[in-house]
Amino acid sequence: MFKKILIANRGEIAARIIRACHERGIRTVAVYSDVDADALHVRLADEAVLIGAAAPSQSYLRGETIIEAAKKNNCQAIHPGFGFLSEAPGFARAVRDAGLVFIGPPAEAIEKMGVKTEARSLMEQAGVPVVPGFQSSSASDDDFQRAADHIGYPVMVKAAGGGGGKGIRIVHEPATLLESIAAARREALNAFNDPTVFLEKYIENGRHIEVQVLADSYGHVVHLYERECSIQRRHQKIIEETPSPFLSDEIRDEMGRAAVNAAQAVQYVNAGTVEFIVDENEKFYFLEMNTRLQVEHPITELVTGIDIVNAQLNIAAGAELPFQQEDIFQRGHAIECRIYAEDPANNFLPAVGPVLRTVEPAGPGIRVDAGVVTGDQVTIHYDPMIAKLIVVAENRINAIRKMEWALAQYVILGLTTNLAFLKDVMQHPVFMLGEATTHFIDEFLTPWVPPDTEPSEIALIAATLSEIAQAASILPAATPAEGDVYSPWSRMDGFRM
Amino acid sequence: MEFRYEHNDVEYVVQLEPQPDGTYLARVGDNTYQVQVQRSLPGQMNLVVNGQRFHAYTASQQSDKTGVKHHHVALVDTQAQHYEFTTAQSAAVRRRGTSAEGGSLKAQMPGQVIQVMIAEGDAVEKGQPLLILEAMKMEIRVTAPMTGIVVKLLVKQGDTVERGQQLVEVAENI
Numbered sequence: 001m002f003k004k005i006l007i008a009n010r011g012e013i014a015a016r017i018i019r020a021c022h023e024r025g026i027r028t029v030a031v032y033s034d035v036d037a038d039a040l041h042v043r044l045a046d047e048a049v050l051i052g053a054a055a056p057s058q059s060y061l062r063g064e065t066i067i068e069a070a071k072k073n074n075c076q077a078i079h080p081g082f083g084f085l086s087e088a089p090g091f092a093r094a095v096r097d098a099g100l101v102f103i104g105p106p107a108e109a110i111e112k113m114g115v116k117t118e119a120r121s122l123m124e125q126a127g128v129p130v131v132p133g134f135q136s137s138s139a140s141d142d143d144f145q146r147a148a149d150h151i152g153y154p155v156m157v158k159a160a161g162g163g164g165g166k167g168i169r170i171v172h173e174p175a176t177l178l179e180s181i182a183a184a185r186r187e188a189l190n191a192f193n194d195p196t197v198f199l200e201k202y203i204e205n206g207r208h209i210e211v212q213v214l215a216d217s218y219g220h221v222v223h224l225y226e227r228e229c230s231i232q233r234r235h236q237k238i239i240e241e242t243p244s245p246f247l248s249d250e251i252r253d254e255m256g257r258a259a260v261n262a263a264q265a266v267q268y269v270n271a272g273t274v275e276f277i278v279d280e281n282e283k284f285y286f287l288e289m290n291t292r293l294q295v296e297h298p299i300t301e302l303v304t305g306i307d308i309v310n311a312q313l314n315i316a317a318g319a320e321l322p323f324q325q326e327d328i329f330q331r332g333h334a335i336e337c338r339i340y341a342e343d344p345a346n347n348f349l350p351a352v353g354p355v356l357r358t359v360e361p362a363g364p365g366i367r368v369d370a371g372v373v374t375g376d377q378v379t380i381h382y383d384p385m386i387a388k389l390i391v392v393a394e395n396r397i398n399a400i401r402k403m404e405w406a407l408a409q410y411v412i413l414g415l416t417t418n419l420a421f422l423k424d425v426m427q428h429p430v431f432m433l434g435e436a437t438t439h440f441i442d443e444f445l446t447p448w449v450p451p452d453t454e455p456s457e458i459a460l461i462a463a464t465l466s467e468i469a470q471a472a473s474i475l476p477a478a479t480p481a482e483g484d485v486y487s488p489w490s491r492m493d494g495f496r497m
Numbered sequence: 498m499e500f501r502y503e504h505n506d507v508e509y510v511v512q513l514e515p516q517p518d519g520t521y522l523a524r525v526g527d528n529t530y531q532v533q534v535q536r537s538l539p540g541q542m543n544l545v546v547n548g549q550r551f552h553a554y555t556a557s558q559q560s561d562k563t564g565v566k567h568h569h570v571a572l573v574d575t576q577a578q579h580y581e582f583t584t585a586q587s588a589a590v591r592r593r594g595t596s597a598e599g600g601s602l603k604a605q606m607p608g609q610v611i612q613v614m615i616a617e618g619d620a621v622e623k624g625q626p627l628l629i630l631e632a633m634k635m636e637i638r639v640t641a642p643m644t645g646i647v648v649k650l651l652v653k654q655g656d657t658v659e660r661g662q663q664l665v666e667v668a669e670n671i
Contacts, residue, residue: 384633413554414558420578453505455580465537
C-alpha cells in the first residue's frame, strides 16, 4: 500500500479521501489556493502545499505544479477526487509519466469515454443500448426525414461538435424537422465551426439512473448496482437514492450487466459510473461514463457495505477485487441530499458568507460528509455544494422519514442554504410515491416559496436572549484564555500534556 | 428591555421583562410569553416558553460593508427552521437605502464583476446586457430594466459585490 499520497482537490471530497487514507495509515498531502489556506482539507491533511491563486485555472487545475508538489513531498500517488483534473486524460498521463500512480482509470479509458460520438459507437459494438439515432455526413433532407420517421418522434437534433446545450432542437412533428435541422446547423456552425448535426430519440419523462462499477487491473469488473438521480435543478443533481424506486429487479440486473460491458469495452480500471436514461417503459440507454469517483458514491457504500474510496486505493496499489458479483447485494435504502450554499427562493443563485455555526445531525444510519464546519468561509470561487447528508434505513419510507428528521436537525447559521427546500422535496407526494422524473423541480417546486414567510416569535425571543447572554459574557471574556470554554486552562479536572 | 428586528422588511418589536424568579416575560406584538431559560451555552439555549420546550442555536455578525447586525436563529427538534433577522435601522437610514429605487440595479447574488459593457452616460435599451456577475461557476447578466441613460456606474471589472449591493443606475429618457 502507498505510504503517502497527494489529494488534488478541496472541499468535502478532499476531506473524505484524507480520512480514508488516515484510516489506513497513509499520510496525506493537501494542495490549496491562497483563499483556502485555512480550509478544512488543509487542516486535516498531514502536509499542505500552496499551489496558486483563487481562480481554479491558477491553482486546482495546474497539473504540472501539482505533480511537482507530489514528487517534492515524496508522494507515491495522486487522488484527483471529482471535478478539476479528475477527467483530464492529459493529467492522468502526466502523473503516470512522472512515475506516480493516478488513483483512477488509465488515461486511454478516460479519452475513449470523453469523445461522445466515439463512446457511442464503442458502446454499440459492446452491445450496450444507446439512444436510437442517425448520423451521416452525406445525408440528404429525405434521408433525415426517413431516419426521423424510423426513430419515432419526438427527436432531438444535436450538434456533433456540441456541448453546453448549443445546437440542440427538440422536434415533435415531421413538419418542423427540416427547419429545425437548418437552425441547429447555423447555431452549430457559429458555436463550434462545424455544421454537422445528428438525430437522437428524445426520451420524454426520462429518469436519470446510473450504475457504479469497480474494476481491478486484472480485468475483473463488478457493478455495485444503481443510483437514481432524477431530482435535479439546472441539470445538476441534488438528491440521489438507491435502490431506484422505479426499476424492476430484472431491468436492474440487465443495467448492471450493461455497465460491466461498458467498462470492459474500454479496459476500464478503478471506480467509475455508467449513466443511463430510462424511459417510461423501463427501456434504458447509455448516456455517458463518468470516469471518476462520483459525488453520490456514499449511498452505494451504505447499501452495499463497500467503501468505494478504500477500494480505489486498493485497486490503484495493484490489489485484486476481493469479491465476486454474486457477493454484492443491496441491503436497505439510502438517500443523499446535497447541501448547497444557495437561495432556493431566488432561482437557486449562489450564497456566500461565513459559517457562524454548524451542528451536524447524528444517529443510527446518518452520515454527513461536510466540506465546511463552524468558523469556515464559503467564497464565490468554488462550487456551492458545502456538504452531503446521507441516510440509510430498512426501506424507502423509513429512509425518507430519517432524512426529514436529519434535515431538521442540521444547523447551518450565517449563510443561506437549501435545507428547507430539501425538506419540502422529502414531503412532496410525487417524491414520496417514487414518481419524480428529471422535470420534477421545474414542474412542482418552481417558483419555490419558503414554508413560513412570518418569523416564529419564539425565534425572535431567542435572538433577544442571545443578545443579553452575549452582553453579559463580555466582562468575563476580557482575557482570551478565560473566555474560551474549550481552553484546557478553563478545565476544572486537571490535565496533562 | 426592548429589541427591534427586521425580517423581510417588516419590523418586529420584542419586549423582555426579567422576573424576580429568574424567568422573563416576553411581549411580541399582542402576544405574551412566559420564558424560562433552562440552559444557556454560547450560541445555544434550551427554553421553556409557555410550558413548551424549544432548542435554539444562535449566532450573530455585523456586516463589514453596511454595519448592520445580522442575527441567525435555528430552532431544532420542534420547528426545524432557520431565521435571519437584522437589527432594525433608524428610519433615516432606511430611507437612504431605498431612495435610489426605480432604475437602480442591485446584485441578485454575491459575486465578482467579470465584465462591464457600458459606461456612465451611455444610452441603453431595455434588456441590453450591462455587466456580468460570476460566482461559483455561474454567470448572470445584469440587463437594463428600461430604455434610458446610465447615470451611475458604481462598480468596475474585478470588483467583488455583496448580494443586494447597487451596481448601476439607469434613468429614463425625458
